[in-house]
Amino acid sequence: MDNWLKICIVVVFAMATTGNEEATPAKLLFSKQILNKYLVEGMDIVIKYSLFNVGGTAALDVQVADNTFGPQDFEVVGGQLKVTIDRIPPGSNATHVVIIRPSKFGYFNFTAAEVTYLPSEDAAEALVGLSSEPGQGAIVPFKEYDRKFSPHLMDWLSFAVMSMPSLVLPYALWYSSKTKYEAIMTQKKDK
Numbered sequence: 664m665d666n667w668l669k670i671c672i673v674v675v676f677a678m679a680t681t682g683n684e685e686a687t688p689a690k691l692l693f694s695k696q697i698l699n700k701y702l703v704e705g706m707d708i709v710i711k712y713s714l715f716n717v718g719g720t721a722a723l724d725v726q727v728a729d730n731t732f733g734p735q736d737f738e739v740v741g742g743q744l745k746v747t748i749d750r751i752p753p754g755s756n757a758t759h760v761v762i763i764r765p766s767k768f769g770y771f772n773f774t775a776a777e778v779t780y781l782p783s784e785d786a787a788e789a790l791v792g793l794s795s796e797p798g799q800g801a802i803v804p805f806k807e808y809d810r811k812f813s814p815h816l817m818d819w820l821s822f823a824v825m826s827m828p829s830l831v832l833p834y835a836l837w838y839s840s841k842t843k844y845e846a847i848m849t850q851k852k853d854k
Contacts, residue, residue, distance in 0.1 A: 688782035689722035689753065691715065695729070695776050695794040702800050703808045704768040707740055712776060712794065714748070715756040722751040722780045724789070727759060729776035736771070737763045751780075768804040773797040 691714050698709040712729070716722050725748040732744060742761035751757050765771070775793040782790055 686753075686783075687719035688786070689716050689718035689720050689751070689780065690782070691722055691725070691751070691778060691780060691792060692717055693727075693776070693778045693792055693794040695773075695797060697773065697797050697800065701808065702765065702771075702802045704765055704802055704805045706805070706808075707762050707764055710761045710763065712746075712759045712761070713756060714751060714758070714778065716751045716753050718782065719753050720783045721753060722782065723784060723786075724749065725751055725757070725778065725780040727776060727778050729761070731774045731776070732763050736767055737765055740764050765802045768802045770799055770801050772799050 694713045696711045696713070698711055699707075702708055710729075712727055714722075714725065714727070727746045727748070729744045732739070740762040742759065744761060746759050748757050748759075773796065775796045778792045778794065779789045780792075
C-alpha cells in the first residue's frame with residue numbers, strides 16, 4: 664500500500680508539471696552567406712539566406728528583404744531580393760538563394776538583410792530581425808581575374824612557336840651529320 668501511494672504521488676506530480684508547459688513563441692535565426700570564393704565584375708555571385716526556427720511555435724508570414732544590392736551596382740539574375748514565406752514550423756529551416764551580377768568593380772559593403780515575422784498565430788505585432796553581415800568584400804575587375812585564372816592558351820602557343828627554332832635547328836644539324844656519317848660508314852663497309 665505504501666508503494667502504491669508513492670506511485671500515485673509521482674504520477675500526479677508528473678501530470679501537474681507537464682500540463683503547465685506553454686509553447687514558446689517562434690524565434691528565427693537568420694544568416695546571409697556569400698557562397699563565391701572570388702567576387703568578379705560581370706560574373707554571378709550566389710547569396711544564400713538561411714532561416715531556422717528555434718522557438719516552440721511556427722513563425723508565420725515571414726518576409727525577407729535585402730536592400731543591399733541597388734540596381735545601379737547589381738543585376739538580379741536569379742531569385743528575388745524580397746521573399747515571403749507563409750510558415751516555418753518549429754525546429755525546421757528555410758533557405759532562399761539569390762544570384763546577382765555586379766556591374767562595377769571595387770570594394771563593396773555587404774550589409775545585413777531584414778526579416779519580419781509573426782511569432783505566433785495570435786500575435787498582433789510582427790517581430791523584426793537582421794541577418795548576419797558578410798562584411799566588406801572586394802569585387803575584382805574581370806581583366807585581372809582572367810589574367811590570373813585563364814588557361815593562357817595563346818601565351819603557351821606563342822611560347823611553343825618561339826622555342827621551336829632553338830629545338831629544331833640543332834636537331835636538323837645533328838640529323839644531317841648523322842646521315843652523312845652513316846652514308847660514309849656504309850661505303851667503307853661495302854669496299
